Amino acid sequence: MPPTSCSFTCTSAPAEARELVAPLVAREPIWLSVVASTIEALATDPSRCASPRWWVGRDLWGRAVAALMHTPPHPLHVGYATDHQARALARLLLAQGDSLPGVGGMRGPAEAFAAVWTAVRGGSARTATDLGVHVLPARPRLRFEVAGRYRRATLDDLDLTDRWAADFHAAVGTPGAPASTRPAIEAGRLGLWLDDWDAPVSMAYASVAGAGVTRVSGVWTPPARRGRGYASAVVAALSDERMNDGETCLLYTDLANPTSNGIYRALGYRRVGDGVILVFE
Structure with missing residues (x-):
């Protein structure tokens, strides 16, 4: 298998998802912020989503190297993955007969997933939103006075x-x-x-x-x-x-x-x- 290949484990249980994804969240906390906070929200209140799923990819040595999730009715979310891993999950879900409204998250892998999906299912992938990911490296600076x-x-x-x-x-x-x-x-x-x-x-x-x-x-x-x-x-x-x-x-x-x-x-x-x-x- 190519070095970016992985085998996917799927779970719908927030506690299990937390355990599976924890090592990768520790390494990539910025990109996996949405995944981590969603897991915690659903662990606290499972009624917020009827059928969540998380996929964690492991490499040949058993290390977590990819994390994606789907919380209907939202698009599938690519938290962290290579293009190759995203395409592999797309093929897996297509083989299972899955239905998805779209895909989002990291630009490259999301576009790679969409290319496989639309090639098999037909149709197209329309860009709904282009996102910028921003981090605050130091204390915020409010450069003008605001009343209140x-x-x-x-x-x-x-x-x-x-x-x-x-x-x-x-x-x-x-x-x-x-x-x-x-x-x-x-x-x-x-x-x-x-x-x-x-x-x-x-x-x-x-x-x-x-x-x-x-x-x-x-x-x-x-x-x-x-x-x-x-x-x-x-x-x-x-x-x-x-x-x-x-x-x-x-x-x-x-x-x-x-x-x-x-x-x-x-x-x-x-x-x-x-x-x-x-x-x-």
Whole structure:
């Protein structure tokens, strides 16, 4: 077998997935942030996804070298794999008669998976989103004054943050129903920016950390409140708070959105890689 070949183990049990993928998460925490945080979320609340699957590839020496997952209705996610390994999993799933809405994650392997899939199934793979992968290497820098202050959300804010999460979900076009923000609030990982009258005007939340890496997401300011720096302020404050707990902050951006990319770059986030979401048509 080629040196990039591997044999895949599949599981639908979060506890088993955690054990299988742990060595690879420790080596590649940035790329496997989505996989690691999803495992933890489903270990806590299995009802969030009816039929998750994780595939962990092992090389000839039994070492974990690849990790991919599918949590319907989302596309299959390539957490970490070579192009060769992604093509191998595509052939395996095709032989099993699997059906998938698309594939995302690491750009090269996701495109390699899609090429095999569409060659057999027909149709095409449309690029839904080109993603930038960004890491914060030092403390965030908010370069201008923003009125108001930061605080962690509490369960008294749940109706508001769930509504904002639904608005964010609709704006980015994520498939399926939006998840409740309750777990993030209860874990102390959802932050709000308040205006001078202590009214919430922006939010962001951070995933459960995997191997010390947390993913900042769900950044939302209602349209009527935009243009005042609130998103910059809440992301800076939440990122600083996570760094106080020893975590590395990661976030994904839609490369077609110059506003959000500019905000995070100004705060000090640096692009370290690319991802993609492809939809099968």
